[in-house]
């Protein structure tokens with residue numbers, strides 16, 4: 731089941747960082763939408779994956795999921 735969730739992400743400093751995370755998410759199977767902001771340090775992701783899988787995608791891109799929700 732697909733759901734829209736908000737993850738707090740550590741380590742993003744500029745638009746390049748958020749772009750990297752957003753691209754990594756959008757290229758992953760199971761992710762249909764991703765909106766990432768380095769200013770807010772968040773990613774809003776519509777997906778059918780587990781939180782762990784989302785965290786792995788973000789880690790692989792070089793950043794860290796610090797938590798979920800605002």
Ligand SMILES: [Cu+2]
Pocket residue numbers: 742743744745746747748
């Ligand atoms: Cu950056």
